[in-house]
Amino acid sequence: MTGQSRRTFLTYLVAAPTLAVATRAGADALVPQPAHAVIPTLPAPADLIDLGDLFILAGAPTAGLLLLTVEADGTIRFRLPREEVGQGLTTAVAMLVAEELDSPLDRVRVELDDARPELLFNQLTGSSNSIRSLYDPVRRCAATARARLVAAAAARWNLAPSRLTTANGTVRAPDGRSAPYGEFAEAAADPALIVLGATPKPAAEHALVGRPTSRVDARAMVTGRQQYTLDLDVPGAKPCVVRRPPTLGGTVVSVANAAAVRAMPGVLHVVTVPTGVAVVAETFGQALDARAALRVTWGPGPADHLSDDVIRAKLRAATPPLLVPPLLTPHVDAEFDFAFVSHAPLETNCAVADVRADRAEIWSGLKSPIVARQTIAAELGLPVGKVTVHVVQAGGSFGRRLFFDGALEAARVSKACGRPVRLMWTRVDDTRHGRMRPATHHRIRATYALGEVLSFEHRVAAAETDFRHGLGEIVTATAAHLPLGIGNATLAQTLFLTTVKSPYHFGLTTQALTEVPTGIPTGSWRSVYSANTRGAEEIVVDELAARLGQDPYRFRRTFLKTAAQRAVLERAAAEGDWGRTMPAGCAQGIAFHEEYKSRTACLVEIDARDRERVRVTKAVIAVDVGLPVNPRGLEAQMAGGLIDAISTTLRAGLHIDKGLPMEGSYSQFHWARQQDTPREVRVIVMPATGDEPGGAGELGVPAAVGAIANAYARATGTKPRSFPLDFDVDFTPYPR
Template identity: 85%
Template sequence: MTPQSRADGQGRAPGGGAGRSRRSFLTHLVAAPTLALVTRAGADLLVPQPAHAVVPSLPAIADLVDLGDLFIRAGAPTSTLLVLAVETDGTVRFRLPREEVGQGLTTAVAMLVAEELDTPLATVRVELDDARPELLFNQLTGSSNSIRSLYGPVRQAAATARARLVAAAAAGWNLPVSRLTTANGSVRAPDGRTASYGSLTVAAASPDLIVLGATPKPAARHTLVGTPTNRVDARAMVTGAQRYTLDLDVPGAKPCVVRRPPTLGGAVRAVGNRAAVRAMPGVLDVVTVPTGVAVVAETFGQALDAKAALQVTWGPGPADHLSDPQIRTKLRAAVPPLLVPPLLTPYVDAEFDFAFVSHAPMETNSAIADVRDDRAEIWSGLKSPIVARQTIAAELGLPLDKVKVHVVQAGGSFGRRLFFDAALEAARISKACRRPVKLMWTRVDDTRHGRMRPATHHRIRATHLLGEVLSFEHRVAAAETDFRHGLGEIITATVASLPLGLGNATLAQTLFHTTVKSPYHFGLTTQALTEVPTGIPTASWRSVYSANTRGAEEIVVDELAAATGKDPYRFRRTFLKTDAQRAVLDKVAAEGEWGRAMPPGCAQGIAFHEEYKSRTACLVEIDARDPQRVRVTKAVIAVDVGLPVNPRGLEAQMIGGLTDAISTTLRAGLHLDKGLPLEGSYSQFHWAQQRDTPRDVRVLVLPASGAEPGGAGELGVPAAVGAIANAWARATGSKPRSFPLDFDVDFTPYPR
């Protein structure tokens, strides 16, 4: 039996005080025969203000707020427009205004609901919500923000439902709510009587029921949250029962593929054999859209055959003249000068290049569209469904309320599904051929024509004297990142509303400075970004700017340690700013046996990263004795996310970040050649396979260090990048400067 229900408590969220969110909640019943409610909130974000009248600079302000804080502020007005229902059989249904792309979000949210309702996890169903424009900026999945932003509102919604169920039981038994408790999906009286939630849901839905308010449990009373828990969708995923977009059976939807241009962004000028292709077996239609020539057929095999037979004349794309050498030259030329001259003190200088990288989710881009003259319906894996719905409605010339957009669980994203390219393309094709279509991007399409992480160039200078670091300057030039998927609007609107002098800050600068921060006391520290337009389709990639930027900084930290004659672990420990940072570093050093003897050609590497109110350290061991098959053989990761909701899910996130870092640090990248990536498959892109990943991986989740969870989805990449590069440097005696480290074209590219 759980402790006494707090159904008669004052309705407020935990926390508050300077620098933190304060929420006051009011619940409104949805008209339904059983308990179904929407929890509404008014909220504000308290941002610390400087005591003096000088408006702080953007980097200084970034020390006060991070990107997650901006997202939470943007979503605050609608953050608790959450829909939760309790059915007569005791099933709890929660509509999640976020996307599940494999990160375990539905499991973590189900845990929060089950915890507050005191009901078994198996009774909770978390369903992805359709695009809901009334949520404004509160239906975008990204920036490691979902659990951070949902933690309070989801708990409040569930606690409110529990309060109504307890109040219904109290009214039926003529007992005060203070004498009732809840456990295992039922309300219990002191004399042993019990009433299941299902039996109470009709009475709990009565608008005449008096409920004063509800307060979520304090963390000290959690029995499920904080406990390692298997994913609620794991069995469906491994047995093939999980339904992704192309598994949906939408009446009349026919398979569709697109013949794409030989260079990025190229346009169709003419189709020479349209009639002949349309006459091929099973082909239903051949239509031209802005992105290429679409073929609709009875089967995907027939559509692929017809696509290959097309004879298309193409116009140029915006990046046809660009290959890797030209990109590197443009980025190097765009890096701003360093400010501190290396005149009187010793210094470390370093420059780094990072290649373009594909998101490479397991599920390629896909969507189903059914467009009629007066309405449209779309199904796809979407992380920004509100903007997708608005854009598609405008493209089709339909009123917004005549377009339905359904969010489908997706097989991976890493930032890719922030864009809704497939959904928009499917809508255009469906309109042109006047039939429902089931669009699939091939793997080659996804690798070559999908969006990619921008290439970057980095210039770093650190000066030191007598064991102290006097200055640390980092200048970054990056191919411009496209944020036209909703995230840009969120940042722009939120920054403009802050009383911090940020109104004229550019979107990229705001994102850069609210995510990239040095955790070290390194004297005068400056970090700056310059973006270079290239015409190449880009998108946020897991960790956005941090993976490359902080990864490069952690390499220089090792080189600073060597220049000052210090051990890399001890050097970091000396300069880290907080005890919480040192705790994760100490943990990996101890558990990973930092400094143990290694054979020649093998070495350890260590690195640290902090972002989104969370922190991690990573220690790896590498075997570089075979230059053609460098392998990470062991990894130890310590992570502190404040309050971990599901430690098992957190472990998976950190292992995923490690795998991304192994891939992009050692072998995975895109060669741009005359306006098109050469790579067209996993084998050519050289993503880490099972044989490339360490058999010995330990993720150490530190006990709760805060009252609320921090972000985790992007946390694991930067420290792992630094640790792997540092281990490689020690094993080979070479300084890593260009990534991926092994970047040969050792394959025959597919035809354009």
């Protein structure tokens, strides 16, 4: 935007001497905008639309409602309407603000915003969309602040704003005069100040954005100063734990010894809530002891009759038949099973709640705080305006904190006992009763002839994914903009079709999803549908290459659709020394994935000589996200996706036994340990290939799943079909 009017951005004095910049709502929405400032429209071809596009479209009307202040001491504060869960978002946003304001990064403070209902669809963190959706609005907001500071300096020095420059948090005049931003904060907040325009820098002029940068919160995390939900000092909040049912979704029928438990040392309250029996005590130790002493009679849950074999049979039966009959055409058929998987964030589900008769205040790590606030208000019988929801930085999510069940549960307990509570889910609670990635069954058929792939069909049956956290509303609000074939699909199918796409010229390509209700609590898990679906497809790509007598890397390179895709694949193969000779029982695997306007290729080496301890020994990942904001953060995202893929491909999954996961801790849910990680991991960030960033948070899992499975197949001479590969019950389950 080259000429921002004073009506487009409202600058006002919040508390002198402070400059506060915010986008104005209301009348400004009616101001005609230049052609390049209109609400974005979606490209027509279905294969060009992704879920991130829907997020950006839905959030466009409120995209500029951002809050930035410059204080008298030069500190810059930005209120981020998203959640930080370890993905490095606060660092990337701080970089964008510092870049546009020509400020040292250490002067920028990014603070998580409370739930703001006026943002509508623009405060949900997910689908690798935060940087994509915030990139322009954050830069424009910061550029406006810079323009106002320059205008204030020009007025004081009686110079034209065009003669002034900014650097290192100061405004500078051609005669050598300079002053820090803080000196102009009060004058810059004057609504009468005339500002001619504010234009974000072109990417070619970036000095900070695009440079590898360490996390702004790293020191606080490693020294223990970073505050998470249970670290908050909320006056009067007492520890709380919940005794949960022996099966998923079970209900409380009666508590035989509630009075005796209330008499135990330190116990303050024993209350029944829809999810179980809550104990509030002076210490967590006392609360846990009291919880263990409860004698509860439980009612059944909706999934009590389900175990792994029953679920697998249901999914197989629900998988639609393949449409293309093989007849006399050569073909590859394959079927795959993927188990349920826990999100397993390091910080378990937790919340602090202070519910009074006329108001409520909640603190928790929340990725959908607007829906959380609305739901909690309705549950408590309070007007939404009487409920304050604070978003707290969380220790991991991977999709788990899209749901706010901990915050809702804490609010219920606080209301029932009439005091603030500090709710903690134990690790067993989190593993057994948390949300999980749905189990899936896949049926794939690819036909080929004369060196060409003629058709590629993929049918997926999945345990139903729960999207009641705001994402469904976003898709519904933008459904009219979807092309025929997507716009008339169900919610889950729309999400599937806008995230899962084949990057290959494989003739007639069809991908379809069928969901099976199970009563098991599910949720979006990192990469949602793509991790399993594209992972399975990449296995079949290897098998197609073998049928056609071609090298897996060269086969992919031949059939990829674009030069950008091939560049990433070529870089991974070259840097990973594809095709090198390896000992028997060891092998390389390679795979490709494209999603959220980004693309990646992963090459791994695996050592399967000891079938009891298969290990990925090396990984080389090439990634192209268009314009990388923080390459160091991008490297971390891709490494994290690799570890997720190693875990869920080799050993980590949940066994469902009569309506409850058997796993109850990290010792049983076999997530990759340090000893399981590759000795060598290289992430190559491709040079910027555009003016805008693509998504990265979920990008790294699918290609790594395919590469690991393909390496395993080559090392062992087998065809992997069920994941995780090593899925024995090698532990004694905790009591129900």
